[in-house]
Amino acid sequence: MKKLIYLDSCVIAKLFLLEDRSDEALALVNDPAVVSILTSDLSFVEVCGVFSRAVAQGRITRLQGQALLEKFREWFLTSTTHIAVRLEQITQAGATAIDAGIRGADALHLVAATSAQSAASLVDAFVFVTYDLKLARAAMDTGAFTAVVN
Amino acid sequence: MKAEQQTYTVKEFSVNPSRVIHRALQGVEVTISLRGVPAVRLVPVQDGSDQVLLKLGAIPGFQVAQTSPKLARPTLRLSGTGPTAAEMILEDRR
Numbered sequence: 001m002k003k004l005i006y007l008d009s010c011v012i013a014k015l016f017l018l019e020d021r022s023d024e025a026l027a028l029v030n031d032p033a034v035v036s037i038l039t040s041d042l043s044f045v046e047v048c049g050v051f052s053r054a055v056a057q058g059r060i061t062r063l064q065g066q067a068l069l070e071k072f073r074e075w076f077l078t079s080t081t082h083i084a085v086r087l088e089q090i091t092q093a094g095a096t097a098i099d100a101g102i103r104g105a106d107a108l109h110l111v112a113a114t115s116a117q118s119a120a121s122l123v124d125a126f127v128f129v130t131y132d133l134k135l136a137r138a139a140m141d142t143g144a145f146t147a148v149v150n
Numbered sequence: 151m152k153a154e155q156q157t158y159t160v161k162e163f164s165v166n167p168s169r170v171i172h173r174a175l176q177g178v179e180v181t182i183s184l185r186g187v188p189a190v191r192l193v194p195v196q197d198g199s200d201q202v203l204l205k206l207g208a209i210p211g212f213q214v215a216q217t218s219p220k221l222a223r224p225t226l227r228l229s230g231t232g233p234t235a236a237e238m239i240l241e242d243r244r
Contacts (some may be wrong), residue, residue, distance in 0.1 A: 002199060013235035018224040020234065030220045035199045036206060037215065049242055050235045059228040068226065079218055081203075084211035105243045116212070119205035122198065131236050 002123040003031065006038040006113035006145075007080075008130035009046035016047070016072050017054075021131065028129060028149065035123060036081045040112035042105060044076055083112040100138040109135065114144045155179040157188065168216050172207060175200045 005028060014025040029037055048069060055065040076082060083089075089111050097107035113128055120126035125146040128139040136150035156178050163170050163182050174180040174192035182190040194200045207214040228234070233241060 002202065004202070010236035010239045013239055014224075015221055016224050016226075017235040018227045019236070021236075022224060026221060026223060034218075035202045036218070038206075046239050046242065050238045053238055054228055054235070057230075057232065059230050059232060060226065064226060075221065078216050079221075081206050081215045082213050084213070086211050089211070103243045115209060116206065118209065119202055122202045122205055132240055 001033045001125070002035050003033045003125045003127060004036055004038060004116060004120055004123050005029070005031075005034055005127045005129055006109075006116070007043070008109050008128075008132065008135065009039070009043040010131045011129045012039065012043055012047050012072075013050050014131075015075075016068055017050075025129070028127075033125075037079065038081045038083065038113065038116055039076075040083050040109055041085050042108050042112070044073075044082070046105070047072060047076075081116075083115065085112075089115070096138075100141065102134055102138045106132065106135040106138065110138055110142065113139070114142055117144055120144070155181070157181045157183050159183055168214075171216075172204070175204050 007029070011025050014022045015029065051065045051068050054060045055062050060068070085108065089108065093104060093107035093111045096111055097104050100107065100110070102110070126144070127147045127149060128145040129149040130136050130139065131150065133150060136148050139145055139148045156173060158170055158180065160182060170180060171192065175194050180192040181188045182192070203214050206212050
């Protein structure tokens with residue numbers, strides 16, 4: 001069985017900071033059936049924003065923040081199939097946000113994920129993973145995914 | 151029909167290994183030479199995954215993963231009270 005999984009940034013954050021559902025997120029990405037982990041380049045900025053906010057609020061030290069960033073950057077650049085935010089995606093996301101009633105960033109993730117559809121026809125499952133209920137519903141409505149994990 | 155062949159030196163390979171691997175996945179017989187002597191041949195694994203990666207790589211804007219190591223369980227938790235990391239992302243999108 002071969003799978004592609006698309007990760008929303010809120011799932012990625014749990015892979016680097018231990019919290020509720022981290023183990024579940026880890027099991028999803030470490031599944032041997034996964035051919036590639038997909039995500040948007042937007043995820044990089046969003047996850048770095050979390051590290052930055054955590055340092056600013058004193059919830060991790062600056063040193064811990066820098067170490068997290070380094071580990072995350074290495075993983076993101078070498079171990080994910082990351083999807084560039086291109087102008088056509090942005091305009092498509094604008095339309096998707098209105099159609100699906102979701103936020104702009106959510107729509108950008110959805111558009112990035114669905115752009116992998118031509119490759120998804122070669123695998124047994126194409127899974128979209130998000131911990132945001134509204135985005136999960138919008139992903140289900142596209143009909144592009146075999147499963148939506150929420 | 152004979153497959154296209156291409157030989158890279160170790161130096162050429164190390165400059166952009168991903169590109170060389172993709173050549174092999176495209177069906178090119180790739181050989182890596184060491185000190186002018188053919189030393190290693192890159193052969194695609196035939197489980198279909200390579201085709202998926204190739205297809206992903208052909209989509210504009212897609213930068214395909216070069217490795218797939220298992221991620222270790224994180225050890226660091228956010229201290230104190232406040233939103234979780236995932237909640238911070240969802241808050242930032244509002």
